[in-house]
Amino acid sequence: DAGVIQSPRHEVTEMGQEVTLRCKPISGHDYLFWYRQTMMRGLELLIYFNNNVPIDDSGMPEDRFSAKMPNASFSTLKIQPSEPRDSAVYFCASSSPGDWYNEQFFGPGTRLTVL
Amino acid sequence: AQSVTQLDSQVPVFEEAPVELRCNYSSSVSVYLFWYVQYPNQGLQLLLKYLSGSTLVKGINGFEAEFNKSQTSFHLRKPSVHISDTAEYFCAVSVITGNQFYFGTGTSLTVIP
Numbered sequence: 001d002a003g004v005i006q007s008p009r010h011e012v013t014e015m016g017q018e019v020t021l022r023c024k025p026i027s028g029h030d031y032l033f034w035y036r037q038t039m040m041r042g043l044e045l046l047i048y049f050n051n052n053v054p055i056d057d058s059g060m061p062e063d064r065f066s067a068k069m070p071n072a073s074f075s076t077l078k079i080q081p082s083e084p085r086d087s088a089v090y091f092c093a094s095s096s097p098g099d100w101y102n103e104q105f106f107g108p109g110t111r112l113t114v115l
Numbered sequence: 116a117q118s119v120t121q122l123d124s125q126v127p128v129f130e131e132a133p134v135e136l137r138c139n140y141s142s143s144v145s146v147y148l149f150w151y152v153q154y155p156n157q158g159l160q161l162l163l164k165y166l167s168g169s170t171l172v173k174g175i176n177g178f179e180a181e182f183n184k185s186q187t188s189f190h191l192r193k194p195s196v197h198i199s200d201t202a203e204y205f206c207a208v209s210v211i212t213g214n215q216f217y218f219g220t221g222t223s224l225t226v227i228p
Contacts, residue, residue, distance in 0.1 A: 004158070033216075042220040043159075043205060091158055104216075106158030 004107035018080040025094030121219035138206030149207040
């Protein structure tokens with residue numbers, strides 16, 4: 001398996017624009033997590049899905065952020081409108097069937113810069 | 116509420132010297148504990164985890180950690196570090212009956228030749 005795939009790897013956009021980050025989890029994994037990493041706040045869990053259903057989105061910072069998982073092999077994290085304070089590295093992770101605390105496999109991340 | 120504290124934000128150490136990265140957690144319930152490593156420009160990968168059983172857990176790359184319930188600690192150790200161990204290390208905790216993962220702020224380990 002190629003591991004967790006994220007695209008794009010780098011995104012530079014201007015304030016107010018819509019940004020969509022994409023993630024393909026490892027085949028067969030039924031948990032998917034979105035994280036945000038910044039120097040100031042460290043690594044934060046934004047939302048996670050189980051079997052394509054959002055379970056906990058309490059980490060989503062505000063209504064400008066939304067996440068979907070239309071099928072088992074694809075998820076998106078959208079920011080609309082984007083703001084400079086959204087600049088961060090966004091990671092997607094997935095874990096294998098069973099208990100959610102199994103090892104999480106992380107993607108390489110998307111580095112987002114909002115000007 | 117649960118929280119994870121990594122007491123050292125940066126740890127420089129000479130090559131082949133031992134290292135300990137400290138992690139303390141607070142929780143009123145039983146937890147699972149993890150250490151992840153992040154190499155530059157990469158995602159995190161699991162080093163080791165404690166779920167139950169022996170309090171001394173061995174992981175990849177020669178790392179080990181010891182769960183100390185009375186001190187609510189889960190310190191990471193390696194007897195002899197290599198240049199390739201230079202990375203960011205994250206401690207994480209999850210509540211057994213819950214569904215949340217809490218990461219510490221990370222410790223940057225720099226191995227000096």
